[in-house]
Amino acid sequence: MAEKRDYYEVLGVEKGxxxxxxxxxxxxxxxxxxxxxxxxxxxxxxxxxEVNEAYEVLSDPDKRAKYxxxxxxxxxxxxxxxxxxxxxxxxxxxxxxxxMKQAQKMQESMLKAQEEIAQMESTxxxxxxxxxxxxxxxxxxxxxxxxxxxxxxDDIDMLQDLVVAAVNEALKAASDKSQSQxxxxxxxxxxxxxxxxxNCTRAQIVTFLYRNYQSK
Numbered sequence: 001m002a003e004k005r006d007y008y009e010v011l012g013v014e015k016g017x018x019x020x021x022x023x024x025x026x027x028x029x030x031x032x033x034x035x036x037x038x039x040x041x042x043x044x045x046x047x048x049x050e051v052n053e054a055y056e057v058l059s060d061p062d063k064r065a066k067y068x069x070x071x072x073x074x075x076x077x078x079x080x081x082x083x084x085x086x087x088x089x090x091x092x093x094x095x096x097x098x099x100m101k102q103a104q105k106m107q108e109s110m111l112k113a114q115e116e117i118a119q120m121e122s123t124x125x126x127x128x129x130x131x132x133x134x135x136x137x138x139x140x141x142x143x144x145x146x147x148x149x150x151x152x153x154d155d156i157d158m159l160q161d162l163v164v165a166a167v168n169e170a171l172k173a174a175s176d177k178s179q180s181q182x183x184x185x186x187x188x189x190x191x192x193x194x195x196x197x198x199n200c201t202r203a204q205i206v207t208f209l210y211r212n213y214q215s216k
Contacts, residue, residue, distance in 0.1 A: 010053075010054040011026060011054050011058065012025055012029070015068070019059070026051060030048065033048040034048060035048055117181060118136065118137050118138050119137065120136065120177055121135070121142065122134070122137070122171075123170050123173070124166045124168065124171070126163070126165035127166075130147045130150035130162060131144070131145070131146050131150065131159075131165075132144070133163070133166035133167040135167070136174070137177065137178060139174055139175070144167075146159070146163070
């Protein structure tokens with residue numbers, strides 16, 4: 001099955017077109033492609049149906065708002081759009097409105113958590129505490145402390161190895177803290193999408209909520 005064209009493209013109008021602009025475009029195209037004027041022309045017949053389908057959605061403020069937010073999925077039950085019984089029916093469970101509220105709440109919690117994570121500090125040590133590295137929650141190296149006793153001009157390689165080990169340990173600690181805090185919000189879903197440095201859209205959150213629900 002051919003992929004549906006964008007309804008605004010079908011009518012040849014901009015997304016921000018007014019009701020009058022949409023109506024005028026529809027009338028012009030409907031008249032030009034009316035089956036009565038082109039008997040036996042399957043292409044015009046399909047075009048006429050496409051124009052009517054687009055106008056049915058874009059002429060209705062509520063349907064248009066849903067289409068602007070979710071595209072064709074808004075009216076495709078198999079895609080879990082709000083035009084069906086909830087989000088893909090959701091087994092009679094969570095509907096689209098409830099899911100959007102949950103997504104909004106999750107997004108707000110994630111943004112707050114990201115701010116808190118950015119203020120966190122984690123440390124890593126090597127050589128029995130001879131080298132200490134401190135990083136922020138956003139994996140930025142903040143400081144390196146090296147005790148004089150470990151500095152040997154004749155063995156710089158060892159010092160370099162200790163610094164690398166301390167930094168890696170600090171980064172791992174920061175990552176573990178971040179994942180723990182974000183997982184408390186997302187329940188572990190998202191496959192890494194909901195990280196401390198990822199600004200997820202509400203649509204992405206809704207998608208993963210839906211997929212997570214479907215997998216249960």
